[in-house]
Amino acid sequence: MSYSVACSTFANMRAENDGAADSDTTSDISCEEGKPVADLVTYSLLDLYSGCGAMSTGLCLGAELAGIKLETKWAVDMNSHACESLKHNHPSTQVRNEKAEDFLSLLQQWKALCNKYVIHGSNSLASDLAQASNDDEKDENESLPKDVFEVERLVDVCYGDPNKTGKNGLWFKVRWKKYDASQDTWEPIDGLSDSYECIKEFVQSGYRDSILPLPGSVDVICGGPPCQGVSGFNRFIKPDDPLTDEKNKQLVVFMDIVNYLRPKYVLMENVVDILKFADGFLGRYALSRLVAMNYQSRLGMMVAGCYGLPQFRMRAFIWGALPSMVLPKFPLPTHDVIKRGLVPNAFSRCLVAYEETANKHLRKALVLEDAISDLPEVQNHQPNDVMEYDSDPKTEFQRYIRLSSRDMKGYSFEDATPKKGQLFDHQPLQLNNDDYARVQQIPEKKGANFRDLKGVRVGAKNTVEFNPNIPRALLSSGKPLVPDYAMSFIKGKSSKPFRRLWWDETVPTVVTRAEPHNQAILHPTQHRVLTVRENARLQGFPDYYRLFGPVKEKYIQVGNAVAVPVARALGYSLGQSLRGEFVGDQPLFKLPESFSCMGQAAATGSSVGVVEAE
Incomplete structure (x- = not known):
């Protein structure tokens, strides 16, 4: 690999650049162009620390605009309300409400089970199931004593301690004969020694349906591992060795999952503080882990307002790509922005922005009125999570944000289109x-x-x-x-x-x-x-995207999310890389003029910089 200071890029030294014209732009596209869905190759995505799914939603939307069908196959998050929101909007996704470290342990156990019952076709549980039963099979018609339960089938699997026994392990959720789903229970694998046929059937079926990813089966992993140890609210901050802080452990877990599954592409998001705290220790760690795993990598800081939102919100993103793949570039801004915040000096070359002397032709910066002026008036107490619009959209942003999922070309959530005229989650937190x-x-x-x-x-x-x-x-x-x-x-x-x-x-x-x-x-x-919906508009959530849980929990889901237009622009970059479209070693590229369907009228020709350190 070669190293470039620009966007802290570690990339393969390719012979393909010889004789190729260097370019930082892509060909123009239209939101209506592209092959039918059935003709596109489907790439699988795992969304770690998924929240309610904003990052994967944007990536899927953007990839489609580049002619790539990206599908959120799996998602993992600890917040049960966020998982419910994600499942509603991505009904075909396997959504898991669990810790990321338990998810990694489950993947390792699942691989062993698949090797046993699918690859090798074993018909017995062997030594890993303690106290295997040698009893003759009971006749199915034989009546059982009242205090004896018989397994009908297995309906789920997890790694952890769902029954709070104090011991982690592999557990299956059991559906019992003559009982409905409300009576399902979690049982440890060593307690199911009489039910090896049920385990075998569950594993074989789960393998066919890809209920869990296996090494080599994931094309893209995205996620924003929480690093609360860099927060100013952390009283026990550890600047000398941040990785010993339990609050930063998830960054290690994220990279361990990447190392185990070996996807083609990785996209990690985090707060810019990982580049400020302890001289950027955590950001450097993330880059070094990817490079040590033989991934190409690239770091960029992106501002949400630069992609058509009325908020600033700077975040750090790190791309990873296998040596055989084209390393994605960062998309240059489409909109001007009202400047706020500081850029970490040590990573100033990683800011995704035009040079000050460049002819930018940015669209006008969006403001609050552009985003929420069409929404109905509501009171401090508004108990209804579904209501009707009472006016037509007034701006291009509002016309775009009201589109159905089909019109936004989102394959992962075709079934989540709301009824015409319905507005979700337009509720404020009720003040005392x-x-x-x-x-x-x-x-x-x-x-x-x-x-x-x-x-x-x-x-x-x-x-x-x-x-x-x-x-x-x-x-x-x-x-x-x-x-x-x-x-x-x-x-x-x-x-x-x-x-x-x-x-x-x-x-x-x-x-x-x-x-x-x-x-x-x-x-x-x-x-x-x-309201929740007004905040969701500021984050670029489409209006069809419905949230679940108490109102306070909905605010948390929206506030923790990656801004959807930023993820959409990154998804387009990912799609271009999967198509092998990028040439040259420049870390940034210009999105096509027709990419921003939600922009304001025409370019302003602004000569103002995208963002400056204050």
Whole structure:
């Protein structure tokens, strides 16, 4: 491999570049072009730490636009509500609600079972099933004692401790004869020594249906392993050796799964802090693991707003590709963006952006009004998770985001198309009575926040203080109108508590919590926080994408997601690589003009940089 500082690229030194014209652009495409689905080769995708499936959704949409059929075959996440959302929107996906390390152990056990019962066709359990029964088979018609249960079939498998026995192992979910699914139980494999035929049938059927991936059967692995050890909220942060921190363990597990399954491609996403914390230790570790596994690799930092969203949200992405495959490039921005945030100096060459002198022809930056101005007005208390639109879309973004899954060319979720006119999850987190009373007194104007409430004044150095000439206002509950935590937040210098967003603004990033106490999340003109659907719009979720769980859990799913348009652009890059379209050693490429179906009118010809370090 050769190493290039640009996008920290480790790539094969290919002879194919000899005589080939270097290019950083791709041929133009149309959303209507491409072969019929039946004529496309299907590539399989495993979504690790999947959440509700935003990353895989975007990858599948983008790959299709490049003429590649990518299907989310498997997904794994610990959040049961996120798994329910993903399963609803991807009904053909095998969704597993479990820890990633248990999933890896299960894959290893599953391979052994497949070797035994499929590859070698064994008819017995042999020594790995302790205390095997030598009893004669019972006649099926023979009646059983009341306290004896007979296995009808096996319906699922897992590795872990589902019965909380204190011991991990391989377990099967059993359907008992004369009982329905509500009576299914998890049983350890060594407790099923009389049921080897059931195990054999389950394994053979599961192998045929690919209920679990085997080494070499996965084309793409994507995922965002949580690295909570780099968070500023972690009181026990370990900068000297981050991998000894249990909160960073999942990065190791992610790479271990990659090493076991050996997919053609890997795409890992994470917060930019992995490139800042401890001199970028965790980012360097991820790159080094891929290179040590003989993968080509490439690192890039992408800004969600650069791909047509009214939020900034910078994230780090790492591509991995087997030596036999074409290493994907990073797609250059399609939209201008309102600049925020800092770029890690050590990785400044990894920012996915145009050079300052380049002729960018970016589309106009999107703002809040572009994304949510067509949504119906709702109250602080809105119990219905399904409602009707009450107006037509007003912007190109809104027209696009309302498209059905078929119109977005998404193969993985054809069955999830909603009925015409239905709007899902347009619900705000209901504020308590005191907070609702406070929000009602926040003026409906740009920049309004708790500082506009009675009795607050701004003193020296933009620090808030109570006005001594005005008695402290109280709510009907007896609580103060202006709470102490708002006055003391960031030593009184912050204007975020109870701040309204405004129509011509963007948000720094969509958050997982909807409380207005220390962040700007109030609707511009309604007395409430942004709804789940409004946050989902800011993340680029299509309106057909329905979420499950309590309202608080839905906010978490949306806030933790990869912005769908970013994943869509990366999916197009993946598709181009699978087709062998990329030539040259440049790490970035320009998306075709017709790629951005959700852009604003025409290019602005802006000469402003995509993003700058502040």
